[in-house]
Amino acid sequence: MNAKVLILLLFWPFAALAQGFAGLGTEAGDFATPTPGRAFDFPADHGAHPDYRIEWWYLTANMTGPDGTPYGLQWTLFRSALQPRDGTGWDTPQLWMGHAAVTTPDRHHVAERLARGGIGQAGVIGDPFSAWIDDWSMAGPDMDNLRLTATGPDFAYDVQLRATGPLVRHGQDGYSVKSAAGQASYYYSQPFFTLTGTLSLPQGDIPVMGQAWLDREWSSQPLAEDQEGWDWFSLSFDTGEKMMGFVLRGQSDYTSATWIAPDGTATAFPDGAFAATPMGWHRVAGRDVPVTWSVRLPARGVDVTVTALNPDAWMTTLVPYWEGPVTLSGSHGGVGYLEMTGYDD
Template sequence: MLLAAPLTGLAQGFAGLGSRAEGFALPSPDRVLQFPADHGAHPAFRIEWWYLTANMTGPDGTPYGLQWTLFRSALAPEDGQGWGAPQLWMGHAAVTTPTAHHVTERLARGGIGQAGVTAAPFAAWIDDWSLTGPDFDHLRLTASGPDFAYDVNLQARGPLVLHGQNGYSVKSAQGQASHYYSQPAFALSGTLRLAEGEVKVTGSAWLDREWSSQPLAQDQTGWDWFSLSFDSGDKLMGFVLRGADDYTSATWIGADGTVTSFKDGAFEARPLTWHNVAGRSVPVGWQVRLPIRGVDVTLRAVNPDAWMATSVPYWEGPVTLTGSHDGVGYLEMTGYGE
């Protein structure tokens, strides 16, 4: 499968993301992100994604999770038209309930209108799945699979957040990096369609934007990524890149709008409980700490079986938070073997 080809090959980092990328553009700490242009695609870079997760509740208080991701991967550092265009696209959509995890995948070629992204007005699509709006603050999200569908509206309730050094996010001691920003404060409302019927949901969503050409070091085999929304209104993004020496980074997003980035070593994540899913042992309970901000929380998966059985498999699902701060969040874990 052509689309999967650049995303497979685990010999050099998870999904080949640690492999060399000759000819492709590299992130620069001197680059100033520009909006709305940077909401669109960056075909000179090898890898890119538009990644939305949401914590929601139904009328009876049942918790739900939602994911929508559009990945772009390039065979060559250029754009193009028609079947010869080197841009390949993959979409993932999922809904998680306390007792079920629904997931589906779409694959597409660029250049023929099957998938793509435009910056203004914003539109990201693959087949009939779409994330669209007059701007990045007001969006409608739709997707469907064999056993689920959703149609939700998103309204931004805060500014964009630039991670790392003004959006330049370092991923290893060797200097691999990406350009990375988020809209972590969408208010969400809409409808889930499940086998048992329609469910009206409300909640909050977090959208990540990231692009690079070699975001991992060769010895890094996967990551644990956390987006946490506390009842206090504060938020925390943190990740651990697993390798010979783990590498961490974090961003504190205060309820007052202040943003503080933390370099390697400040953020801590320790597995507490493990669960067997899809023939793999995966940590679904965690202790997460950011001591400088007094954060010491325990994360528990809403559904430990939230396995993404896609071309590149991984775990992705909603979590609850207790401890120094209560709240909800999302957890993504990649690179866990058999």
Template sequence: MNAKPFLASVFSVLLTFWIASTVAAQGFAGLGTQADEGFAVPERGYVFDFPTDHGPHPDFRIEWWYLTANLKDANGTDYGLQWTLFRSALAPEEGAGWSAPQLWMGHAAVTTPERHFVTERLARGGIGQAGVTADPFSAWIDDWELTGDWADTLSMTASGPDFAYDMILKQTGPQIFHGDSGYSVKSAGGQASYYYSYPFLEVTGTLTLPTGDVPVTGQAWLDREWSSQPLSDDQTGWDWFSLSFDDGTKMMGFLLRQTDGNAYTSATWITPDGATIAYPDGAFQAEVLETSDVDGRTVPTRWQVTLADKNVDVTVTAINPDAWMATSVPYWEGPITIEGSHNGRGYLEMTGYE
């Protein structure tokens, strides 16, 4: 028996278990637990610095580069695509090699009306297996990559046991800042994150599925967010909506569920030319209309979403109710249809449905 492959395999399993256990113990990427002393916290009035802020912020505990896309093939079939890289820090410092306190978690998924394909990668920082550089921009974990020029064109690849994709993303609109110029409040207690997006991305590329290659086109939404404790200890999860309407307007809205049955909400209205209106707690409303049994959990898969100030009253429906992310920290993520006062497509993410 050759000991080296065996030991490498054992080491990989132990590393995966350790990272998964650590991240899971922090909640969903550490969002609901108290930030340890020494970690930075977001402050109102922060002046963003690009391209530096496209890169990592190791003095904050949690961070992500998060892309979702609504796609169609030549026959008009709907597909959803996700590429996400999470960074979670054990300590507010950089370090080098195996002493680096950064943990990395990558999620990739493709959703069809009938199937949901998902895979996960886990890595320890400091050894080159995963990371992000700001200029030139490159985010990677193993052989998955999101790289290019944020102001122009990005390329994106990922693969799993039964799927893969290779996409080109073209910017067709401006960068968007949520909340108060990128300072996004998440609770009545004042917890917050830094949050900006690129919601105007045109996508072309190829999905590789068990049935073969599928050329697709569509629209994508890229989120950047970082903090050290953006949720309060009485919040149990969130429901996040990115809605792209047929008339070119867009809306981001979320509700953060509380243990008392109430929710904290926020929204951003985005015009076709990129002008924004930020809405405080209570303006955005989302009511569950229908639930589904998903992987043994009761998960909302049809919602009534309203924003009275813009006369938005729509029904949001999952294209595939079974879009469960059976990853180290499980959640629901998938494409949606929008019908009512406005029509269109979008994406829905729901966490905390244990």
């Protein structure tokens, strides 16, 4: 058996593509499922939920260097379970995958890590907060003060994160519906991080500063069976407001959005209120991917063009997808991040 086949067998929840993107439309079975009305319990909910099938800690950042050059940064830790339980040693059914990336206007640097839970190689603890896989880490005394590190073959970063606003709950107080059939996740964000630190690229070390956005989400069947992928936007406007919006693509598209005031007050918008329309496409990794978008939330006067900083920001990972920083023009200026999944070659 070759190494690639062994990896696919060990990490099949990440690689399976039969139902929904990456198998996320698979029936929940014996795993726990989200229900409306559950109150978040912090700091415990910053940690792992092994009775749910899939979970992630997802941080993206828009930064600039001393000369004004824009950069993007990604740090993601995914947990996927074979069974709804925890465990120790090699008995654990918990699998972990980490993605790290740095995007420049002309380069996209990517690295990936895979791990089994239960042996100390990867995990998340809620208090004090610590998320890690191998030597990659996001940790601090609490979720408001974190140090973030990762290394790849041709990049590294070491940055500090400081929260300047509250956590934001999406959907119905954190219960985020994903389809007309009712699939859902628990979903909250910290969109108010300021960032300072250092990027290490082939040309040398670069001091950077900017803003970061952390997404936390867990579920056991977050997609409907027919949903083939999503287009997800996190946008920070020059006026101080922020917006999260996504389109889940299927037989009928499903949308959701959250408008975030400068003080963190969140307003949820249901299916149909948010619209994202591809305007320009780019060929990358043998796929045609939309890298220019018209994004609208009429109820808040948003009508912007979203443009990729680097159209080649393709994640060459076990489950491939597009992820990179974007700029905004139109009714609002600003920056943000775009994630696109399910674009087949």
